[in-house]
Amino acid sequence: MEERKRALVIVMDSVGCGAASDAADYGDVGADTLGHIAEAFAENQLPFAMPHCVSWGLSNIHPLPQHAPVDSPKAYYGKMRPAARGKDTTCGHWEMAGVILDEPFSLFPQGFAPEMVAQLEKATGHTFIGNKAASGTAIIDELGVEHLDTGSLILYTSADSVMQIAAHENVVPIDELYRVCKIARTLCDTWRIGRVIARPFIGAPGSFSRTSRRKDFSMNPPRPTILNVLSEAGWPVVGVGKIYDIFNGSGITHSVKTENNAEGMQKTLKLWEDFERGLLFVSLKQTRRKPGGIAAMQIPSGALLHTLVTDLPGNRPFSVNEFPERMAIDTARQLVYALVLCPANNRLLVASYENRRLALVSLIRLAGEPNNVYADVRTGRIFVFYAAADRYGFAVYDAQTHKKIRESADPAFNGSAQHCVRDPRTGHLLITNLGKNTLIELDPESMRVVRTLDQRNPLQGLAHDPARGLVFATAPMTRTLEIKDRSAFRALAARRVRCGLADAAFDAPTRTVTVGGYTGAVDIFAARAPWRRAAALKTGHLLRNLHAAGNGRVYLCSGCGVFELDPRKATSR
Known part of the structure; x- marks a missing residue:
């Protein structure tokens, strides 16, 4: 039976695990949804039951009063720091799909400006009441009667970049509400508002309730996401919940709507049973206001995870992560936890690259990660x-044959072997070990380590100018590009780098060193003293590896593809 080639990502939209380093810029110092909920359960002597997430490493990521860290977590685990400017649902999901916003969406905590409301009324032919940040159910209870009496639509926003328009279905037909929201969407593009949401409701005063005919009108992502890359390559991309709305359908081949988390999890299970290939992207709804909202998710979530895990062997990565929200109506700038199960996935993909297209050649099964x-x-x-x-x-x-020639358990690599370049003068390979602050020199002929050199700062990316005997190394802890002498690895100079450091590439024809990182920013330096910064640009994508092909082009590798850069023009294509 052919192996299923599928991946599942579940986003728990509400469970941040501590304030991000820049939380103060957003007024979110002290935010810690997961920790506060766990503390509330412990104080009230209630069981905080998340056995599967804990077995995967959740308590290793964040201290939990009722759960000790586990010795051998079943999953890869860690905290992710938001890189995009902003903290709302749209920019968070876009970042997970590989697009980082340099400029945040507009927020309106005091309501929309009068001139904006005037434009909206003129364009739609309706009048509006409300115009403030509020809970959707609360504002319907507050203004529902006035809406019934006057016919004016209820306009409100939230901590997200969103314009929400509510109307009773007996007062404003659903098609008319959608028409109004489509017009609002065109205006909101100019105002940089992430989403417009139609919020129909029914019922009598005192018992109003929102209906299932909610509809989101979102901006398109400014650049292709990993969803676009997959779908354009012929892979199914199925969105469950609000995924379709968040991406405005871009890159989604099929969408499944859900009313609540219980339905979302049941539909996910059903889809996963028959899912043969592609990406299943699930977003569980926000559970705001009180810890009990999170508690209501735990038992069905546990059942879901148990069922999925028992069916997991032989599949592609399965991950649970989250987009942070405060335990109230406000969105908070928090760290993001990630739990990733990836059994039987230790494989090396061998591909050819020709005419700007990757073609799979073979897969080599590896003995470990x-x-x-x-x-x-x-x-x-x-x-x-x-x-x-x-x-x-x-x-x-x-x-050629992809057969293993040799394996060595050399302790020099214990730590974090990062990037590798070849010195054409000696033929030796130079490898950075970020975890041990060392450089490793390996002879590929004898397949033995020649020497290791201690470094003052941990090094990650590596580039080499063989003609001048120079090595360029990125030091993420000091955020610098270090220029070293090749023979003794003696530091000659260091230059401050603005981007998040991941890798470096030396391009001989242009005599430049390009540095890129996880923030999507790129710095280009002259490869000669005084090593001046020649240019800087932003790609909007998380960059992992850089490669100079020796043809005046540098190739930037991200999760969304390979980008070609001309260092002389400092523009990416």
């Missing part, structure tokens, strides 16, 4: 580096 890989063209060998505590060293494969 690799930290990095380097293909040495001169020897025709592929080096796979391991850096886990229980497995470190390297394995060597033949680039």
